Amino acid sequence: MQRSASAFKQQAELALRDEVLQRALAKAKGGFVDKRRLAVANLPEFETIRTAAKSLKEHTLAHLDFYLEQFEQRVVASGGQVHWAGNAQEACSAVLEILGDQPRQVLKGKSMVSEEISLNAALEAVGHTIVETDLGEYIIQLAKERPSHIIAPAVHKTRDQITDLFHAEHVKYGYTERVTEVKAIVDEARAVLREKFLNADVGITGANFLIAETGSTVIVTNEGNGDLSQILPRVHIVTASIEKVVPTLDDMATLLRLLARSATGQEMTSYNTISTGPRRESDRDGPQEFHVVIVDNGRSEMLGNEFHDMLRCIRCGACMNHCPVYSAIGGHAYGWVYPGPMGSVLTPVMIGLENARDLPTACTLNGRCAEVCPMSIPLPDMLRELRVKEHERKLTGARTRIALQAWAFAARRPMLYQTITRWFTAVLGRFGARNGRFRSLPFASGWTQARDLPAPQGATFQQQWRRHR
């Protein structure tokens, strides 16, 4: 996956000026938030389940080696194969080895881990053909883009853009008319992809859960594309990361009650599918080979460190749906696979803080993400932790560092601090009295470029406090 997380600021500015993107984001805004709020309100047990979910995931992480071994044993016992991959390269190699030397027609169900390891590029480089089958993923594959949201990958695209894209790409299949209505767009994709489904050699899906008890992989989808991708081809390959394992089917049920509600506001997605091994001897359909590629890619080192809580994430997307920064700029500006608050934590941890230094500060610390997170992940705390690390490793700009040090010097000396703030509020208060705000200020252009600075009222809080006490 190409990275441009280091160019966050420029990308965010472009995103803010991109009228088409802003129109798409405006359409999405509120929908997810309202649906989630309603779904949570309709489940009085939500908080109880949330508490239990955190405990069960913490239990699993504390015994992660045990449950992964159990999972592996059960996969093998049911006739499947497990492949372990420490990093992206090993994961791609494992998949390539399964595919063999012949060029294959490969169907993909939605998998964020496959984005993380840049699987499509690795397969295409040696001549395999990949078709993304989730409608959103298919749209962005045609547009040669990457997902801008972990559950709604094409949320940044308007209907007009999709119409143009389909018109350009589907003429070769005989679809010469421009489709503009949602139903017609979906029907055309269905017809084009149906042919691909029926003629593929290999299906690759992700997994929302790995069940240790049974050696099963689980996908959660609404379209049914993941199911067609895994039952029609001869080979089914699952790419999943190590923290997806849960002990039993019961634990999956607990997490399912949170997942769909937090993601789309549904009580249950249309299709939750539990896959165990290849087709049985007398079965008349289903894959003849079943492979699970289990990917670490830095997660084992997060266990027990300051980013440990992130391993509880079930990838619902609620944090980004409720993030004012994400809502304003969309997902691409974040520059890698995972956007929004969870991405601002994961990206620096996975690709290096020095390659994503602006992400921890792309946050107002308003705390909504942590409030809605079904797994109670303290996202703002972790972003603050990353800011501390940036400061310690001198990754922040010289001006910021000097300003912070000067502020810290004054803040620890109350007399000095009060003298300075009294002077500032008095001077700024007098100059700003007429308009009540400043449109520009020397040394503060970073602030005033995008918004006005309200003028102080002429006295500090402490002064007013003493007067009114």
Add this chain to the structure above:
Amino acid sequence: MSTAREAIFRRIRQSLGRTDRGAPPPSSWRAALESDVRPRLDREPVDNFVHKLESVSGTVQRIDSSSSLIDALAEHLDRHRLGTRLSAAEYPVLAGIEWPAEWEIHTGPARGDDRVSVTGAFAGVAETGTVVILSSPESPTTLNFLPDDHIVVLRSEQIVAHLEDVWQRLREHTPGLPRTVNLITGPSRTADVEQTIQLGAHGPRRFHVILIEA
């Protein structure tokens, strides 16, 4: 690959502050979760099942005996002008059925151009209006996804309250799971075009349950 495996387990154990496998989790851990995570149902299980499934665009036809099954099927096929060419599973509930001579019944996996499938189910879940279907030689999974219309015949005594009850029945039913356990809750849908919900993305456009309340 074994080296990658060893390295991953070594790193995990290192992070967990251990050098070897460590003791398996005590069986008491689940009791420590204490709370009941099964949502209380607002209605009787069967009514709740129907209500939940209908609220996600599934349809339910309640009949009081399997003798009216063919009539119910005919009515549904007629209402949506689906014809009488069916791909049928050989689930027990359908095994002894006497299909009308003029209907064209196909068994086995679904074909790409199949319009309608009829299957049985292992269970229904009241909590969410979910139908549980197991793969088997008699019940190929493709029947649940390729046709435009999926019809499921379910008996009311198969409806359980919660997902956990399904797992319990599964554990009693068979050692190990079948290749595929499908939990289906309504027709296929997508919201990938401007967040507008559209039914019939890749799977069935309609999902219909005929519920036998004997």
